[in-house]
Amino acid sequence: MKICVLYGGYSKEREVSILSAKSILKALSDRNDIYGYDFKGDYDDLYKNVKDSELVFNALHGGDGENGVVQKFFEDKNIKYTGSDSFASRKAMDKNIAKSICKENDILTPDWVYINENNKKNNDLSVFNNRSIVVKPSDEGSSIGLSIIKYFQVNDKNKQNKVEESIVKCSSISSNILIEEY
Numbered sequence: 001m002k003i004c005v006l007y008g009g010y011s012k013e014r015e016v017s018i019l020s021a022k023s024i025l026k027a028l029s030d031r032n033d034i035y036g037y038d039f040k041g042d043y044d045d046l047y048k049n050v051k052d053s054e055l056v057f058n059a060l061h062g063g064d065g066e067n068g069v070v071q072k073f074f075e076d077k078n079i080k081y082t083g084s085d086s087f088a089s090r091k092a093m094d095k096n097i098a099k100s101i102c103k104e105n106d107i108l109t110p111d112w113v114y115i116n117e118n119n120k121k122n123n124d125l126s127v128f129n130n131r132s133i134v135v136k137p138s139d140e141g142s143s144i145g146l147s148i149i150k151y152f153q154v155n156d157k158n159k160q161n162k163v164e165e166s167i168v169k170c171s172s173i174s175s176n177i178l179i180e181e182y
Helices: 014-027 043-050 069-076 086-093 095-104 157-171
Strands: 003-008 034-039 055-058 112-115 131-137 147-152 177-181
Touching: 003 014, 003 043, 014 034, 034 043, 043 069, 055 069, 069 086, 086 095, 095 112, 095 177, 131 157, 147 157, 157 177
Parallel strands: 003 034, 003 055
Antiparallel strands: 112 177, 131 147, 131 177
């Protein structure tokens, strides 16, 4: 079976993806029907490099590799690939959507506040008073942009400043930010 290990991408997790692919390719180095392709965002070039593969092993991390975009591309081109379909990938990659689905289905998930361009001012954090919180991009993977603030106090200016700094840090990665109970 001719298999392409797709890696790289242009998300903040490019380097992690490259390391994953190196491990996969090394582990399967005794096979001559497996090759790697470093995706840099050109979908025409991607198609040229995977169209004759029987399977694409998706080793992309973050961004298009996990948010349903590359999955939808493969589906539209009738290319078999590993992982969830585009619909599930899109919903799972957005932590706010995934947590909302959990809540709708009575699946326990830590309390959270979602901040984006439309509701930047709507970030009442009183639900987190006396609890530690995590501030992170809602639509990225791994721990890029993540901050932990221990024992948040609503009336503590120092803790509030740490939250603001964490939001600014996340904003450089994504305009979609999740603050949740640690």
